[in-house]
Amino acid sequence: MRSPVAWIGQLKTRIPSPGPLAVAAFAICALSGLPLLLVYRPGAPLESLARAMMTNPIGTWVRSVHYWSAQGFLVGAVLHLIVLLRRGEEKRMAFAAWFRLILAGPVILVALVTGCILRGDAAAERVAAVFRALVHVVPPGGNLLAAILLGSGSSLTVVCWHHALTASLAVAILLRLHFGRVVPEARSLGLMSVLIAALSVIWVPGLGAYPQATASFPWYFAGVQQWLRWVPEPGLAVGLGVSAWIALALLPAFDASFRTVAKWSLAAGFLAYALLTGFELARRYWPGATGAPPIAQEFVSARSYVPVPSTLRRIPVASIAGRPEGCLSCHGDMNGFSPAHQPAALGCTSCHLGNPFTLDAALAHAGMTLTPGNLSVVRQTCAAAGCHADIVGRVQASPMNTMSGVVGVDKVVFGESRDLDRPFDVAHLGHSPADRHLRNLCASCHLGQDKAQPAAISQQSRGGGCSACHLDYGPE
Helix, strand or coil, X not given: CCCHXXXXXXXXXXXXXXXXXXXXXXXXXXHHHHHHHHHCCCCCHHHHHHHHHHHCHHHHHHHHHHHHHHHHHHHHHHHHHHHHHHHCHHHHCCHHHHHHHHHHHHHHHHHHHHHHHCCCCHHHHHHHHHHXXXXXXXXXXXXXXXXXXXXXXXXXXXXXXXXXXXXXXXXXXXXXXXXXXXXXXXXXXXXXXXXXXXXXHHXXXXXXXXXXXXXXXCHHHHHHHHHHHHCCCHHXXXXXXXXXXXHHHCHHHCCHHHHHHHHHHHHHHHHHHHHHHHHHHHHHHCCCCCCCCCXXXXXXXXXXXXXXXXXXXXXXXXXXXXXXXXXXXXXXXXXXXXXXXXXXXXXXXXHHECCCCCCCHHHHHCCECCCCCCCCCCCCCCCCCCCCHHHHHHHHHCHHHHCHHXXXXXXXHCCCCCCCCCCCCHHHCCCCHHHHHHHHCHHHCCCCCCCCCCCCCCCCCCCCCCHHXXXXXXXX
């Protein structure tokens, strides 16, 4: 009977090393990107991607494979570099060969970031803005470099060309020079194909449906996001990154003692960035960590692969401000809105959240709210960028929400306070006699109470935040 150590040793010999796995992931990524190019329009990026995914489950599958193969390539490339450093390969490789290997780092970064920007959704726009700001501070000629990489207009044509051609071709050339091949080994390709297929079923990458999705940066960018939140100085972030890259590139030129110090410093920097990334991802994904509803779903259910019923496929998908609005395929007969809130102007998800990039009811209703005016969700609905962002804070602090005067008078009457001017908030009532009195009476009506269903204000329907005053339930 073989010992566990021998069994593990045999298993290690059968599993390909990170390098060949990275080559396999790149090949899958490049091949899966070709069909996406056929439907992608740089002038309407979000609309072209969303329509391809909404009407054809195969489009969703191809994009999912493309996404996960890119992540696999990044992880494989990083692990391959770590293995080389652990073995001390920088001492045995020619300087030119080592420099080409390290040069792949910025090229891979450009390929990944441009791929994220090409989504064209709210998160992509935020990533583009942050990336442009970071590139601007690169000396010398940061402004020129940003214009070369990202272009200057709203169209993503330049970004598309860099992602599909420049960066991809550069990566292929560097892989050929380093590994001596671009066509992957059969064993590595088979293992990576199974892994990517499994991930593509479990986690299907979606598209950011609303402005709040800007919080969903790519996971490999999460450390930068957290760093800029603590130290809002892009020049320092770029300086640290460039310094680490230069140190890596010059490792073969260092003597033994300085090389050891440099490698330990790089390891400490990598660990610090990994911890920053982990902290940001935990803050983003831990259940209830932010206290906010999960409005920015980065992944959707595998129901996305279920074919759309033929009755829905025959209904033209509406387009609202360059964004497909699948909700209107079923709810196109809604009426009774004021001109500024007509579905033809805003769509449905601007107020009700949910997912507009699907024709499946269960997927569309995920994360949706029936009553957008509720103060518990109002910062994601009425207060969204470009709407009433400057009003919500005033409403939440106003007497008609806090009922400060009512609470103050009630407490004076019950002998629990002598100061009528002391500020109170009905949302923070305790269990004193005065507070129990308010809970049984006024507190059940104040604006902060969530309405579960749309309805006119009555004894059975109270609260509702903004909707309590600003929504008129007419016959329509």
